[in-house]
Amino acid sequence: MKHHSTLLSGKRIGVIGFNARPIASSLKYSNAHAFVSDYWGDADLRETSSDCIAILSPTPGIRQRQPLDVPVHLALVDNFLHLTKTIEIDFVLIGSGFDDDADALKPLEEMGYLMGNSISKMKEAREHSRIDRITKALDLHRPKECVTSIDDVEKHLEKIGYPCILRPLKSGGGSGIRLIRNLKNLQTFIERRATDDQKFRIQEYVPGFDISASILSSESDARCLSVQGQLIGMPTAGRNCGFSYCGNYYPSFIQKRVARQIARASETICRKLDLLGSNGLDFVVDISNKIWLMEVNPRIQGTLEMLEHAGSGSITEMHVRAVHGELVKILPTLKPVVKMIVYSRRDGAVPDLSIFPNVMDRTPKGVLVHRGDPICTVIETGISLKESYKVASKIANNIQMNVTAMQEKEINTSL
Numbered sequence: 001m002k003h004h005s006t007l008l009s010g011k012r013i014g015v016i017g018f019n020a021r022p023i024a025s026s027l028k029y030s031n032a033h034a035f036v037s038d039y040w041g042d043a044d045l046r047e048t049s050s051d052c053i054a055i056l057s058p059t060p061g062i063r064q065r066q067p068l069d070v071p072v073h074l075a076l077v078d079n080f081l082h083l084t085k086t087i088e089i090d091f092v093l094i095g096s097g098f099d100d101d102a103d104a105l106k107p108l109e110e111m112g113y114l115m116g117n118s119i120s121k122m123k124e125a126r127e128h129s130r131i132d133r134i135t136k137a138l139d140l141h142r143p144k145e146c147v148t149s150i151d152d153v154e155k156h157l158e159k160i161g162y163p164c165i166l167r168p169l170k171s172g173g174g175s176g177i178r179l180i181r182n183l184k185n186l187q188t189f190i191e192r193r194a195t196d197d198q199k200f201r202i203q204e205y206v207p208g209f210d211i212s213a214s215i216l217s218s219e220s221d222a223r224c225l226s227v228q229g230q231l232i233g234m235p236t237a238g239r240n241c242g243f244s245y246c247g248n249y250y251p252s253f254i255q256k257r258v259a260r261q262i263a264r265a266s267e268t269i270c271r272k273l274d275l276l277g278s279n280g281l282d283f284v285v286d287i288s289n290k291i292w293l294m295e296v297n298p299r300i301q302g303t304l305e306m307l308e309h310a311g312s313g314s315i316t317e318m319h320v321r322a323v324h325g326e327l328v329k330i331l332p333t334l335k336p337v338v339k340m341i342v343y344s345r346r347d348g349a350v351p352d353l354s355i356f357p358n359v360m361d362r363t364p365k366g367v368l369v370h371r372g373d374p375i376c377t378v379i380e381t382g383i384s385l386k387e388s389y390k391v392a393s394k395i396a397n398n399i400q401m402n403v404t405a406m407q408e409k410e411i412n413t414s415l
Contacts, residue, residue, distance in 0.1 A: 017095020
């Protein structure tokens with residue numbers, strides 16, 4: 001998957017993100033030197049970077065979790081500054097983890113490092129009132145929502161109605177999101193959160209196909225790279241319910257005219273928001289083909305590696321070129337592809353994941369996982385989406401079968 005990039009070759013590029021490994025991998029194939037600050041510390045992070053630092057320290061026999069003295073987004077930036085204090089960095093690429101915490105990037109912006117959206121543009125892309133105004137003119141729908149505390153949730157629910165979604169003000173990967181179908185569900189939620197004084201968001205529940213669009217934006221224009229499906233709460237990936245992000249697939253199941261409408265609307269939104277580089281937008285297409293915009297992610301998104309496997313060329317290079325005003329002229333042709341994040345179905349120890357094909361984000365061998373913990377990512381391309389999904393599912397199942405069961409008391413004593 002060599003990219004033969006002349007633009008990035010030999011550059012010293014910082015990468016910061018909750019899962020920064022895919023961006024680092026893209027840079028490696030472009031012959032760049034990546035210096036990475038990441039949360040997970042997966043086994044293949046060091047393989048893809050010139051140097052790296054991670055918040056977690058995966059250790060065989062211990063579960064990969066630990067409390068932090070500071071929020072994750074601040075820790076990611078602090079770690080990066082420590083890692084690169086004696087290294088002259090050309091610029092920094094931002095991944096997930098900062099959508100609602102862009103202010104944490106101020107030290108990097110002040111140093112002139114950010115290659116992409118400014119902090120102010122990232123904030124604007126997350127302003128619900130601004131997004132509402134833009135989408136109104138584009139024949140897009142937005143779910144009704146409001147911010148509330150536990151004391152006022154029932155009052156606000158009268159405006160939203162059942163079923164609805166309760167979600168943290170800040171969340172990633174679907175964590176902490178709850179579907180409330182009726183009053184009984186709500187009362188259970190309230191009882192569990194009785195002492196919680198934090199505010200959260202109530203949102204209208206929109207069932208349908210989960211879709212995302214990948215957009216490249218320059219100062220004057222925007223082009224849609226792809227419109228793909230999202231895997232949410234997939235049993236095959238080890239998540240039997242809920243809203244956990246389990247990956248993506250291409251092509252999506254929606255009608256081509258709807259995909260084209262999403263592509264054009266996404267380009268317009270990115271132009272209106274003055275976004276730069278690679279950005280992502282999340283949608284739901286309901287049963288009547290109405291398009292609902294859920295959110296804008298003003299940074300390189302999780303589809304990057306999947307698109308590079310399915311097509312040709314470096315998304316990171318396209319991102320940098322777009323920031324400098326040069327949009328890709330010919331869009332890459334994409335093969336059918338599936339990206340599947342594998343979550344453990346049981347408490348146990350992770351096998352040697354390097355023996356499985358097309359597996360990335362590999363949790364180190366022997367690390368303990370609880371049911372629902374992420375283990376790795378599988379990316380498969382094929383002659384059809386059905387074939388790609390079948391192969392990815394088979395690899396995921398083989399990994400699940402190789403998670404060695406551990407006694408609960410052994411896990412507890414290791415925590």
